[in-house]
Amino acid sequence: DAGVIQSPRHEVTEMGQEVTLRCKPISGHNSLFWYRQTMMRGLELLIYFNNNVPIDDSGMPEDRFSAKMPNASFSTLKIQPSEPRDSAVYFCASSDLIAGSQYFGPGTRLTVL
Amino acid sequence: DAKTTQPPSMDCAEGRAANLPCNHSTISGNEYVYWYRQIHSQGPQYIIHGLKNNETNEMASLIITEDRKSSTLILPHATLRDTAVYYCIVRGGGGGLTGGGNKLTFGTGTQLKVEL
Numbered sequence: 543d544a545g546v547i548q549s550p551r552h553e554v555t556e557m558g559q560e561v562t563l564r565c566k567p568i569s570g571h572n573s574l575f576w577y578r579q580t581m582m583r584g585l586e587l588l589i590y591f592n593n594n595v596p597i598d599d600s601g602m603p604e605d606r607f608s609a610k611m612p613n614a615s616f617s618t619l620k621i622q623p624s625e626p627r628d629s630a631v632y633f634c635a636s637s638d639l640i641a642g643s644q645y646f647g648p649g650t651r652l653t654v655l
Numbered sequence: 656d657a658k659t660t661q662p663p664s665m666d667c668a669e670g671r672a673a674n675l676p677c678n679h680s681t682i683s684g685n686e687y688v689y690w691y692r693q694i695h696s697q698g699p700q701y702i703i704h705g706l707k708n709n710e711t712n713e714m715a716s717l718i719i720t721e722d723r724k725s726s727t728l729i730l731p732h733a734t735l736r737d738t739a740v741y742y743c744i745v746r747g748g749g750g751g752l753t754g755g756g757n758k759l760t761f762g763t764g765t766q767l768k769v770e771l
Binding site for chain 2: 546573575577584585586587590592598633635637639642643644645646647648649
């Protein structure tokens with residue numbers, strides 16, 4: 543298996559632009575998680591899905607952030623409009639609902655100028 | 656989920672065993688202990704987990720005290736590639752469609768530095 547796939551790996555954009563991050567979970571996994579990591583705040587859970595249904599989005603910082611999971615093999619995290627303070631590494635992870643161990647992707651490094 | 660306490664940093668000589676402690680004194684009966692590590696600029700990597708019995712896999716061993724209030728992750732023969740931040744996480748045992756059992760809360764972890 544290729545593991546969790548994220549794209550793009552790096553994104554540089556200007557303040558006010560829309561940013562879309564993509565994630566393909568490991569085949570057969572039915573939980574998907576979006577995290578954000580910064581030096582100041584560490585690794586924070588933004589939202590997670592079970593069987594494509596959002597379960598907990600309490601970590602989503604503002605209405606500018608939204609996440610979707612239209613099917614079991616794809617999810618997006620969108621920031622609109624982006625701000626410099628959104629600059630961070632965004633990780634996607636997936637797991638089996640029963641086993642619970644999460645497997646992380648390589649991350650997307652976002653820089654908002 | 657119960658809170659965990661880890662030392663911020665540790666050093667280990669290459670080839671020696673690295674013993675990383677974690678305190679989780681408020682752990683409840685159905686909570687598991689998970690260990691992850693994050694090598695610089697990479698995504699966190701699952702290492703091992705356990706409930707109350709000691710566990711071993713190809714990466715590490717997990718020793719959980721009888722009262723479950725603390726645990727130790729053991730890397731038997733540390734190499735330079737094991738230099739990373741190690742996170743000890745206590746996770747609820749619930750699951751299912753609406754359970755928060757799969758949710759992980761990462762703290763600040765222990766920065767392990769393996770040196771020659």
